[in-house]
Amino acid sequence: MHRASPTQLHKHVSQLLTGGIIKTLPVWYSAMNKFPPGQSLLRSPLQFREKDLSRKKLPNKKAPSPKHLKTKIPRPQKIRYMEDSLRREFYREHPYELLRPQIMMEKNDGIMEGHGELLSKLKFPCRVTGEDVIRYQTHLMKVQKLGKHQAYVEACNEFYKIRAREEVAERVAEEQALLFGAKISRSQTERSLWLEHENLQMSEPQVINQVLRIMS
Template sequence: MGRYDFRPQRVFQTASQLLAVEHSARRATPPPWFDIVAKTPPSQVLIRPLQRTQPARRGRKPSRLFQPMPIVYPEDKLRAEFFGDHPWELARPKVVLEGDGNDAMHWDWSRIQQPGKRLDGESVVQRQFWLMQYQGLGKNEAYDKARKEFYKYRHLEDIERRVANEEAQATGAYFGPGPLEYGMKLEDRKWEAWKKWATKEIEQRKQLESAVYSGSETDEDSVDAPADPEALGEEPEEPIAAV
């Protein structure tokens, strides 16, 4: 076939000839792609034109003309400030599934609570941006107002959850260990494993020290006690009488 393979461009021509032959053993009906290839034939250009570029000179920075522009939204700074003050809000599970793709168009941020949307950090950001845009409040003032509303409704949610838990337990419901109980269990298990490791290390050090030391132990009482002259075979000195 030479350097280039032209068989892919002849697929339509070959299929047309096979379909035109009477009593052919192949398919009598055209394949699904037959009409599409007839309307949009493949390209005749098999190679890409070579683009020669001159090497950049040393000390000259490349042009930034063809670099994409950064996409910046006004809510980005507000979002960074809120989650910087409340990092644990990022640990809460969040549902990113949308209904018709235009859920945000049905929300009215004149209030922080929205029907069908869970209260989260994004609610504070959108509420703050709405206060700055439509009520003319400053950044800090709008942040304080939206944050206090968020604390209020989050506190009410915690109270409702606690009351529902107590009512369920009063009617005989049983709940498994929570995050705190599970964390304490893991901590106790780690503590017991560390105690076993520490005991083993102490025993190994004692065995190593006893193997290195080769001296004989002496009784401290025999070393500190004064020598007995009778035991040494000497006569004790008589005390000098006072004149």
């Protein structure tokens, strides 16, 4: 069967109607007759005049290198808080504060009513950690407009006073307990050393006998 080209389709349909092969025209015939298709179905590029091209100077761009054609992998942005740098500086100079046991479920019993509460106004005894010092330093920097170093020194001074009061209170409590006849149990470290000493004394005769056997 002969197939007409798309550009001559409306003419081919007219010939079929004249020859009596088809009785009625298709619905699209009138539209195609008014707006016949072009000679090429491909889109032609935009046509520019030579004068326009001569007036405009094309930029001399280098071809992009292959590394610029790679798509970058989307990564989440880094979230930084001011407290992060303060926390890093404090625990770098006070590493033993990280060894103090803490229960995360316990609250501060309302002692620190707000982040801006001064350490000097805390009631004693109280539980003061490095996080309280960092919040106090942040308060000094934001509210009292102190510099980072000055706020750090003032917060640490208040922190040292509280730690000194805690040590004095513990020493006084221990002396009072001994005065009233309390027996203080050994710490875990002292108990471990005592057990090690007992085991060494028990194994000393066996070691001496083995050495004498080897020498004989």
